[in-house]
Amino acid sequence: MGLSVSTVSKALNDSHEISHGTKVKVLALSKKLKYRPNTLAKNLKQNRTNTIGVIIPDLLNYYFVKALNGIQESAEKQGYSIITCITNESLENEVRYSEMLTNGSVDGLIVALSIETQKNKHFNHFKQLIKNEFPLVLFDRVSDEINCSQIISNDENGGAQAAEHLYQAGCRCPLVVVVNSDLEVIKRREEGFTSAWHQLSGGHVVMRLEVGDLDESEDEIDNFLKNHAQIDGAFAVDERLGIKTLKCAIDVGRTVPSNFKIIATSDGELSKEYSPSLSVIDLRENKIGSSAAEEVVRQIKSKFLKPKTTIIAPKLLVRSSS
Amino acid sequence: MGLSVSTVSKALNDSHEISHGTKVKVLALSKKLKYRPNTLAKNLKQNRTNTIGVIIPDLLNYYFVKALNGIQESAEKQGYSIITCITNESLENEVRYSEMLTNGSVDGLIVALSIETQKNKHFNHFKQLIKNEFPLVLFDRVSDEINCSQIISNDENGGAQAAEHLYQAGCRCPLVVVVNSDLEVIKRREEGFTSAWHQLSGGHVVMRLEVGDLDESEDEIDNFLKNHAQIDGAFAVDERLGIKTLKCAIDVGRTVPSNFKIIATSDGELSKEYSPSLSVIDLRENKIGSSAAEEVVRQIKSKFLKPKTTIIAPKLLVRSSS
């Protein structure tokens, strides 16, 4: 129809410098020809992609899936897509993915560190990004050594809420059941519980059981409960571990909740559907995810924001196990 | 160091027409300068992205997460990243995302249709892709009307396996518990169960209960079981529904598994961790996902492949509920 590419481009983008008539014609023709602007070229030219990269350790972990869901919802609301990579808790994958994504594919990055990364304290790949002022937000699995915005839940407070709840429910000799104690979040939950308990009980030390493999933990828990008849409650640092503990408690003859009260960290289908249903500290992962997405978009839109840490307060959900 | 861009480009890509010495020098310098090739420009030039788009209805559905995990693992193995979009069961989102992704962002698309799409039978967005020979693979939520490769589980066979198992375990009057019967997969599971049962029992018709909202279903199931004392087993078309049914059966005084045997479709944490653990038909979602990823890569690598349907056989997992 004899119009230059730039006119067409402007018309398609509804530029003010194009006459209404032309716009209508161009739009009509583009419909008919099913014109599809190439996103890649557009992104390359504009130096932005409207995409957020998300790097998480594990998709089969309900915690991360809920956070991912929150990220996705919030990102979509703000006009961003997400591209997701799974590290399988491997540092090498984490490095590879973060380099891959930040080479132009995404405008910002949301990350939960892998176990290996947290163990080895190997953060160069992220420090480099920060030096280049690339928008980066960490959530849940974070580190003080990385100077960027972080979204975390108040795990200590969650542990403390659990302690307070158990105490008020009449529990006097609780067991803390732990797995993956390498993780900062786990340490904080445990620390929150034990120090709150110490205070509540006037100096009582709480018992502690750390299991190795979650899947193989039932015997360990069974035995521990059998050998320590005085235990009348439990705080598990993880939902599945909480279910295991609940199951074991019933197996070895404890009566839940009257003589044995139990609560775990993190809410999920298991806790809700189990019978008896399990009381939990809800970490509000969806909120954590959406906050992370909001923060990374803020950083994308205006550079040179100084890092801030957002703390999401956990919520006590009392069910039938306490 | 006085080399042209093209020489550098070739050296970085390990081209045979560059001398070893030059390659070494270029590589060394690129390390030092922390050179990062821009993925966007590369993709634009090469007209491929090494990325697969995945469109699924819901992230909080464990089924899709397991499939997504399979897709991700297989894609990674084959050198592809994935970009994930969630439709929330909305046709409009599905259309929007599939257009967005196929405008150059991805080399191929893996999709599970939304409920709305399947209800309205609105498939133009995908038919268009096929016309353009864009690599497209559907899984689980598929449609015969879309002429592309599909990966499905043998849901009829799963239902039949469930029927056979219940029958052999001594169940004689089973209840089929259904939700979301709009979905093809649900229909097939139910059909597989009922026709197999018909055959096994010499013409017996099975009872059926369809619940509306899964979360509000417990009262319905309770009442139904109370009013039909002859029911001595159940097949639930969904895992959570299976757990609900199991819970209700115990609530209303049935003894599981001796006097009431129950099995559900799809395996997950709930079934495994519940007490008593729930027998299930494992749909092998991970395998479905990895097959989808393999198929879409096959199509990306050699165009003009004719569509093929891959059927993944489900596996009976007998646990303590039957």
Place this chain on the structure above:
DNA sequence: CTGTTAGCGCATTCAC
């Protein structure tokens, strides 16, 4: 209001 042109960052002919 419309058209011309340059360039985003890279890979790839084709000369040399």
Place this chain on the structure above:
DNA sequence: GTGAATGCGCTAACAG
């Protein structure tokens, strides 16, 4: 073995 030039598809500065 190396380099100059072209273009992937698009937007935007500038000219008309």
